[in-house]
Amino acid sequence: MEFKKKKLANGLVIIGEVNKSAKSAAVGFFVKTGSRDESKQINGVSHFLEHMLFKGTERLSAFEVSAAFDRTGAQFNASTSEENTVFYAGVLPEYLAEVTGLWIELMRPALRDADFNIEKDVIKEEIAMYKDLPSFDVMEKCRSLHFDGHPCGNSVLGSEESIDSLTAEQMRDYFRGRYAPNNMVFACAGNFDWEQICSIAAECCSKWQEQAAARKLEHCRGSKKRQRVEKTNLAREHICLMSPGVSAQDARRFAASLLGVIIGDDVGSRFFWELVDKALAEVATMQFEAMDGTGAFYSYIRCSAENVTKVLDTVSGIFQSLSKDGITEDELRKAKNKVLSALVIKNELPMGRLIDLGFNWTYLEQYRTVEDDIGAIKAVTVNDVNELTEQFNPGDFTQLSIGPAQE
Amino acid sequence: MEFKKKKLANGLVIIGEVNKSAKSAAVGFFVKTGSRDESKQINGVSHFLEHMLFKGTERLSAFEVSAAFDRTGAQFNASTSEENTVFYAGVLPEYLAEVTGLWIELMRPALRDADFNIEKDVIKEEIAMYKDLPSFDVMEKCRSLHFDGHPCGNSVLGSEESIDSLTAEQMRDYFRGRYAPNNMVFACAGNFDWEQICSIAAECCSKWQEQAAARKLEHCRGSKKRQRVEKTNLAREHICLMSPGVSAQDARRFAASLLGVIIGDDVGSRFFWELVDKALAEVATMQFEAMDGTGAFYSYIRCSAENVTKVLDTVSGIFQSLSKDGITEDELRKAKNKVLSALVIKNELPMGRLIDLGFNWTYLEQYRTVEDDIGAIKAVTVNDVNELTEQFNPGDFTQLSIGPAQE
Numbered sequence A, B: 001m002e003f004k005k006k007k008l009a010n011g012l013v014i015i016g017e018v019n020k021s022a023k024s025a026a027v028g029f030f031v032k033t034g035s036r037d038e039s040k041q042i043n044g045v046s047h048f049l050e051h052m053l054f055k056g057t058e059r060l061s062a063f064e065v066s067a068a069f070d071r072t073g074a075q076f077n078a079s080t081s082e083e084n085t086v087f088y089a090g091v092l093p094e095y096l097a098e099v100t101g102l103w104i105e106l107m108r109p110a111l112r113d114a115d116f117n118i119e120k121d122v123i124k125e126e127i128a129m130y131k132d133l134p135s136f137d138v139m140e141k142c143r144s145l146h147f148d149g150h151p152c153g154n155s156v157l158g159s160e161e162s163i164d165s166l167t168a169e170q171m172r173d174y175f176r177g178r179y180a181p182n183n184m185v186f187a188c189a190g191n192f193d194w195e196q197i198c199s200i201a202a203e204c205c206s207k208w209q210e211q212a213a214a215r216k217l218e219h220c221r222g223s224k225k226r227q228r229v230e231k232t233n234l235a236r237e238h239i240c241l242m243s244p245g246v247s248a249q250d251a252r253r254f255a256a257s258l259l260g261v262i263i264g265d266d267v268g269s270r271f272f273w274e275l276v277d278k279a280l281a282e283v284a285t286m287q288f289e290a291m292d293g294t295g296a297f298y299s300y301i302r303c304s305a306e307n308v309t310k311v312l313d314t315v316s317g318i319f320q321s322l323s324k325d326g327i328t329e330d331e332l333r334k335a336k337n338k339v340l341s342a343l344v345i346k347n348e349l350p351m352g353r354l355i356d357l358g359f360n361w362t363y364l365e366q367y368r369t370v371e372d373d374i375g376a377i378k379a380v381t382v383n384d385v386n387e388l389t390e391q392f393n394p395g396d397f398t399q400l401s402i403g404p405a406q407e
Helices: A045-055 A062-072 A093-106 A113-131 A134-147 A160-165 A168-178 A194-205 A253-264 A270-276 A305-325 A329-348 A350-364 A370-378 A382-392 B045-055 B062-072 B093-106 B113-131 B134-147 B160-165 B168-178 B194-205 B253-264 B270-276 B305-325 B329-348 B350-364 B370-378 B382-392
Strands: A002-007 A013-018 A025-031 A075-080 A085-091 A184-190 A226-230 A237-244 A283-290 A295-303 A398-403 B002-007 B013-018 B025-031 B075-080 B085-091 B184-190 B226-230 B237-244 B283-290 B295-303 B398-403
Touching (some): A002 A194, A013 A194, A013 A350, A045 A062, A045 A075, A045 A085, A045 A168, A062 B329, A085 A093, A085 A350, A113 A134, A113 A168, A134 A398, A184 A350, A237 A305, A253 A270, A253 A382, A270 A295, A305 A382, A305 A398, A329 B062, A329 B075, A329 B085, A350 A370, B002 B194, B013 B350, B045 B062, B045 B075, B045 B113, B045 B168, B062 B093, B085 B093, B085 B350, B093 B184, B093 B194, B113 B134, B113 B160, B113 B168, B134 B295, B184 B194, B184 B350, B237 B305, B253 B270, B253 B283, B253 B382, B270 B295, B270 B305, B295 B305, B305 B382, B329 B350, B329 B370, B329 B382, B350 B370
Parallel strands (some): A013 A184, A226 A398, B013 B184, B226 B398
Antiparallel strands (some): A002 A013, A075 A085, A237 A295, A237 A398, A283 A295, B002 B013, B025 B184, B075 B085, B237 B295, B237 B398, B283 B295
16 A cells, blocks of 8 residues: 655645555545535536536537446446535556546536536436435435525535526636636545556646635534424425534544444444334434534434424433433444444445545545554544533534424 | 365355455355245245344344344345345454354344234335335336246245235244255355354354255246236336346356346446437336346336337337347447446455355355456457347347326
């Protein structure tokens, strides 16, 4: 395992972790932009733009982009969140240079008016589809209520209205500002030749123009508001709870992840034993999400209408006992084992390793080995988790529910 | 990479592929039993039994099983198909012995009446849930129509009626016959100590009783029937096509997989360019499935009611031109790249490697390295694929559609 790094004059960072015993390689661009970098008027542009990158460049049509990926057999994907837009592919080593060249080319898309207008309908269909998924809808609505004006509450997809009124010119402006080389990381992991890939990236990307691409960072303590939305077609109550947490830059993020697992892992957590195993709720999970300059714990619970009161009382009881008595050594040990095995298994594959490599640079400008993260997780103590509980009090939350009309 | 094998006196095969450079290990049981081994009366028992294995043993309650997995941090899962029931886990090497011991213990479940009766409702909910998914429902109905009495057409979940009338005693009988050591493979992959794991398995499993556990193998050419089912609540037409193919034991299975990719991969296939890219269908895929002694190609297409005729005409055209002109060198090259990168990436992770290791033994009683499979895929010629097309004529299919009422 060997870490390599080069920074171009225009600010683009090229990083790689070479693992000669890997059988495949993975490559990707991490663009530090997402819905939190959007104004209300252009909300949804980051995600829409991610789609547009596959519509072609001055040289390539959408058909040719698709055919080019096809030729390499790459497993490729892209995703947009509140803070990042990521493009990545896993591929056999012999096709890595070709896929690298393709991604680099796609990072300078044509953004043609005709493609923009056609893709608008695809985006609006996607918005409509997700609106029909209560588990997604409740999270998005709760996020907006919790962040209450803070840009981390912006919807990733945008609304039908914001997408309708978005123009191709607004998208091109946003693109120029945010897909600047100094706001991107190019990363590579697995079995590859650093000199070759680095020189392709350096040669092709060095003509990209540096731009001012800042992001306003502000911690958010959350609104702690409570709201319920009725939807006549629902059979179940969907509940989302959110409370503040530490940021992606904070060393306590490992303790926060472990707390999330102890309270709300799919199986074996306090939520599991008190809510799911007792058949009060069908789903009850809690997770910690570290973000840029801020962070949050969020829980999702699904139950029948008649169980809502009992479920919320049980949740209160779980958080009260957490505050009063803290966690146990046994709970922490189990949570560490889960987090450690998920970490190791994910990072064993070049495609998984790439994601951690890219995000560690995006958030920390730091190379961290898997062993660094293993060490940090192992070092967390019961006291660390209990102090975090005390400081952030996850029992004091924003709450949003979606459910059927009440009699 | 080192392959190890031991066969116990009772017929249990223990295999392992040691990879000292892996960071995790995976372990699992491959039980050669599924819905095709069921009679009509007990249809669904294999899948129900898979659930029951987590309900505990004479020594462990369901709570203790869950807590035991939890302690190790293992990522574990189980699945049931027409031919196999598989239990597996990925874990850090230091917990492998513990997880191995746990799986071995679970393979001799208590099958308590009380647990059986509670779990029955869970199974019935699962059946109801899948009935609501037209993409699943259409495949299951088409499979039954295509196999037309051949046991490979049996539903994995069973019906509400078959599950309702199933007794715990019938399940215990089925268990005794099918979970016999001579009908199971124990496999391990990744970073582990063969001597240690093999001796745990040998010691604990050697008391299991050998049984007569045969399976009737018969190739099936398919009914080629055509049927349409109306469902008033649907907005879309769901179409499934099935045609016969080679078996898991047939060397031509690699050519058959490549043919599936050429005709029906998600992107870049003939279905993709003719149906999806032209916006005639929203989804159009074809896959090859190799089974024990038989095999099938199956396609799934989703489109609007008004496009059905055009879609089916286009499908006919695709198969006609395939029969007439065969595939091209370029199509085969692209398909190989896709299949090879998916194979290599999957097998890079011990959990993925375990699956191929276990199934190769289950179907072939053969150890195949990843390189063996790579070589077999690379060796397929245009002529191999065209001969397969000629012999099996995928354009001559069984067809089942589910869609809205026609005016």
